Amino acid sequence: MRKETKHYDLIILGRGAAAFSAAIKGSEISKGEMTIAMIGTGPLGGTCVNVGCVPSKYLLEASHRVFMPKHPRIDGIYETIVDHDISAVMKGLRSYVSDARESKYAEVIKNYNNVTLYDGLGKFLDRKTVEIGDDREKKIGIVSGSNILIATGSHPSIPNIEGLRDAGYLTSDSLWGIDKLPSSVAIIGGGSIGLEIGQALLHFGSKVIIIEALDSLLPQTEPEIGSALRALLEKEGMQFYMRARIDSVHKYKGRKLVEIITHKGKEKIAVDEILVATGREPNTGSLNLEVAGVKTDSRGLILTESSMRTTSPGIYAAGDCVSKRLFLETLAAREGVIAVSNMFGETANIDYGSSTWAVFTYPQVAGVGMTENEFSKKNGSCLCRTFPLSNLTKASIMGETEGLIKITVDPKDNRIVGMQIMAPNATDIITEGAYAVRNGYTIDDIISTSHIFPSMSEGIKIAAQSFIRDITKMSCCVE
Amino acid sequence: MEEKNVKLRIYGMTCEDCVETISRSLLEQQGVMDVNISFQDGLGEVEIDPTQLKPENILKNQVFSRNSHYKATLIE
Numbered sequence: 335m336r337k338e339t340k341h342y343d344l345i346i347l348g349r350g351a352a353a354f355s356a357a358i359k360g361s362e363i364s365k366g367e368m369t370i371a372m373i374g375t376g377p378l379g380g381t382c383v384n385v386g387c388v389p390s391k392y393l394l395e396a397s398h399r400v401f402m403p404k405h406p407r408i409d410g411i412y413e414t415i416v417d418h419d420i421s422a423v424m425k426g427l428r429s430y431v432s433d434a435r436e437s438k439y440a441e442v443i444k445n446y447n448n449v450t451l452y453d454g455l456g457k458f459l460d461r462k463t464v465e466i467g468d469d470r471e472k473k474i475g476i477v478s479g480s481n482i483l484i485a486t487g488s489h490p491s492i493p494n495i496e497g498l499r500d501a502g503y504l505t506s507d508s509l510w511g512i513d514k515l516p517s518s519v520a521i522i523g524g525g526s527i528g529l530e531i532g533q534a535l536l537h538f539g540s541k542v543i544i545i546e547a548l549d550s551l552l553p554q555t556e557p558e559i560g561s562a563l564r565a566l567l568e569k570e571g572m573q574f575y576m577r578a579r580i581d582s583v584h585k586y587k588g589r590k591l592v593e594i595i596t597h598k599g600k601e602k603i604a605v606d607e608i609l610v611a612t613g614r615e616p617n618t619g620s621l622n623l624e625v626a627g628v629k630t631d632s633r634g635l636i637l638t639e640s641s642m643r644t645t646s647p648g649i650y651a652a653g654d655c656v657s658k659r660l661f662l663e664t665l666a667a668r669e670g671v672i673a674v675s676n677m678f679g680e681t682a683n684i685d686y687g688s689s690t691w692a693v694f695t696y697p698q699v700a701g702v703g704m705t706e707n708e709f710s711k712k713n714g715s716c717l718c719r720t721f722p723l724s725n726l727t728k729a730s731i732m733g734e735t736e737g738l739i740k741i742t743v744d745p746k747d748n749r750i751v752g753m754q755i756m757a758p759n760a761t762d763i764i765t766e767g768a769y770a771v772r773n774g775y776t777i778d779d780i781i782s783t784s785h786i787f788p789s790m791s792e793g794i795k796i797a798a799q800s801f802i803r804d805i806t807k808m809s810c811c812v813e
Numbered sequence: 814m815e816e817k818n819v820k821l822r823i824y825g826m827t828c829e830d831c832v833e834t835i836s837r838s839l840l841e842q843q844g845v846m847d848v849n850i851s852f853q854d855g856l857g858e859v860e861i862d863p864t865q866l867k868p869e870n871i872l873k874n875q876v877f878s879r880n881s882h883y884k885a886t887l888i889e
């Protein structure tokens with residue numbers, strides 16, 4: 335060991351959700367004895383609290399408060415214009431983020447004397463040793479660890495488009511600093527981040543144009559949901575260019591001119607701002623993973639077993655830097671816990687199959703398990719039902735009937751293998767689907783479980799009933 | 814037979830009696846040949862017969878179980 339090397343029981347590269355959950359778990363199991371070095375740059379808490387889940391949900395909630403009164407859905411309630419000041423909203427957002435970071439991260443970590451924070455970026459010198467440097471690669475120190483967890487997250491990926499850099503653009507890292515609403519925004523990428531931010535800006539009054547390379551929105555969702563969401567967003571005024579590619583971007587009279595290529599040919603649109611939301615890339619490029627024997631996939635995402643062990647003994651990975659399909663705060667935190675539990679000899683494994691995911695548009699979209707297509711491909715056949723919210727009493731009272739609930743079951747035993755929901759509170763009611771998929775519940779288990787009438791969750795029960803009877807001919811009190 | 818030396822970081826020891834308890838339990842585990850634990854450093858060395866015991870299974874010893882006060886990680 336080098337003379338200047340400081341040894342720790344655990345080195346954590348990163349200080350986001352995965353890192354914090356791992357540090358806390360390690361401290362809990364060892365009753366505060368595990369010495370932990372937590373290395374990272376930027377504000378504590380990483381993506382979720384600073385530039386991810388928290389500010390995006392804040393902005394969405396604020397924007398709905400402006401939009402909904404302007405678009406009442408109940409007879410006799412009249413359109414109301416809500417006075418608001420976007421710069422004050424953004425100030426409130428930043429202050430909320432800063433409070434959340436303080437109370438949920440900065441203050442929390444102070445309770446763990448066994449955790450030493452290092453401000454810098456880590457890179458492997460060998461399987462056990464990490465050099466900490468600043469962003470100009472100036473060496474800050476060297477640490478070694480009996481175990482190492484890589485939790486370095488990801489950053490927005492920027493497509494190589496002619497003129498984009500010169501014209502300037504926002505990403506989900508920089509959007510939160512704005513104080514003025516752009517009157518028009520071209521959003522490159524119609525994934526969950528693009529749609530969430532797009533709807534928030536639209537609800538505040540921006541003109542929003544989504545430019546998407548694929549021919550449908552949210553490819554992980556059931557096609558019915560992707561098209562229902564697109565129809566709703568179009569009705570609200572969002573504009574879509576599907577199967578579109580951007581040829582170039584130019585500055586033009588203080589605006590940005592985006593040249594789009596679709597099957598119809600070339601088209602130019604002038605906007606005030608561009609938001610790049612074309613996905614994220616893992617922060618693994620500068621970690622020197624080769625010397626540590628840690629293998630990645632072709633995108634640079636770290637290969638792990640379900641125990642979160644990497645290809646190198648004693649090195650684990652968790653969070654957005656891991657090779658997987660869903661990139662969520664909840665998973666990052668769970669993977670951090672699983673990695674540390676396994677360091678202590680437990681047998682813990684991540685279960686992606688029953689992990690819930692969500693898109694926080696209004697209405698929200700949430701899902702768990704397999705889609706109809708995924709299950710059929712794997713097993714040859716499947717059984718599914720789609721229940722439109724127009725048949726649900728609660729949804730029709732609210733005047734919010736655009737959504738649907740789709741359940742996929744294994745035809746062999748009626749076990750629920752997947753559920754997707756588009757509904758105002760889909761993120762809350764999807765948990766029923768998560769229990770069902772995780773525990774192998776059948777549609778009969780759902781039907782025989784009491785659900786409140788009238789409620790959105792009752793929709794899940796009726797969707798289950800639709801497997802056994804024609805629900806269009808069903809009275810609302812049939813069990 | 815070639816013995817393998819496995820290093821452990823042991824948490825939760827408060828006195829020399831803990832060293833005794835942990836050592837005894839480890840020595841009862843099939844494949845463990847010898848145990849040497851330092852209370853001061855919180856470290857342990859275990860000689861194992863690798864044909865009978867995998868290093869990670871030392872952590873599955875009863876003395877490190879979920880409800881036990883003692884925990885350990887491998888120093889790989």
Ligand SMILES: Cc1cc2nc3c(=O)[nH]c(=O)nc-3n(C[C@H](O)[C@H](O)[C@H](O)COP(=O)(O)OP(=O)(O)OC[C@H]3O[C@@H](n4cnc5c(N)ncnc54)[C@H](O)[C@@H]3O)c2cc1C
Nearest residue numbers: 348349350351352375380381386456486487653654662663
């Ligand atoms: C706009 C947006 C909205 C989102 N909304 C949601 C949501 O509603 N719900 C949800 O579940 N998920 C959401 N997510 C995803 C969620 O934010 C991420 O999945 C989660 O934050 C990932 O956590 P992490 O710990 O893996 O990485 P991060 O939080 O990104 O942390 C990575 C850390 O690694 C550090 N680091 C980087 N390189 C190095 C290095 N070389 N050495 C040491 N440290 C390094 C960084 O400084 C940082 O501290 C959203 C993401 C975005 C961008």
